[in-house]
Amino acid sequence: MIIIGIDPGIAIVGYGVIEFKNSRFTTLAHGSILTPAHTDVEKRLEMIYDELDSLIKMYHPTEMAVEELFFNTNQKTMVPVAEARGVILLCARQNGLNVAEYTPLQVKQSVVGYGRAVKKQVMHMITLLLKLEQTPKLDDTCDALAIAVCHANCSGSRMQGYYNIRK
Numbered sequence: 001m002i003i004i005g006i007d008p009g010i011a012i013v014g015y016g017v018i019e020f021k022n023s024r025f026t027t028l029a030h031g032s033i034l035t036p037a038h039t040d041v042e043k044r045l046e047m048i049y050d051e052l053d054s055l056i057k058m059y060h061p062t063e064m065a066v067e068e069l070f071f072n073t074n075q076k077t078m079v080p081v082a083e084a085r086g087v088i089l090l091c092a093r094q095n096g097l098n099v100a101e102y103t104p105l106q107v108k109q110s111v112v113g114y115g116r117a118v119k120k121q122v123m124h125m126i127t128l129l130l131k132l133e134q135t136p137k138l139d140d141t142c143d144a145l146a147i148a149v150c151h152a153n154c155s156g157s158r159m160q161g162y163y164n165i166r167k
Helices: 043-060 075-094 105-114 120-129 139-155 158-160
Strands: 002-007 012-021 024-034 063-067 100-103 163-164
Touching: 002 043, 002 139, 012 043, 012 139, 024 120, 024 139, 043 075, 063 075, 063 139, 075 100, 100 139, 105 120, 105 139, 120 139, 139 158
Parallel strands: 002 063, 063 100
Antiparallel strands: 002 012, 012 024, 100 163
């Protein structure tokens, strides 16, 4: 199964494309979609859609795992990030992908084994699990890879019923 993990945002959308086959991970691609500040929101959303659509067409995933929205401190960015997330889900739908959503707690539990793990622990485990030469520079990219790994770990188990997975 090929999974694209997405960490939604308006300025930075992290992505990670992995293949999960025979209980082994292969990293196909990872990075971030960047949209420039001081650009109209509509243009930024279009950029996110177009770049994500290109990634989907290039790597042919069948599954998309997306982090659920969680706003603890910065309420100001909530609406633009929610709009970006809507564009991401639309892109998945128009490309026929199954979509699963995971909370940060679920991702940490799946990747590290502890739902309250700190970001540094998640980054370390992703680097080890995916046999990356170096940890991705942007947190958003590492988070997207972690979301994809979480989906791989959950999708073939009874845990799948606990998550919001739809087509």
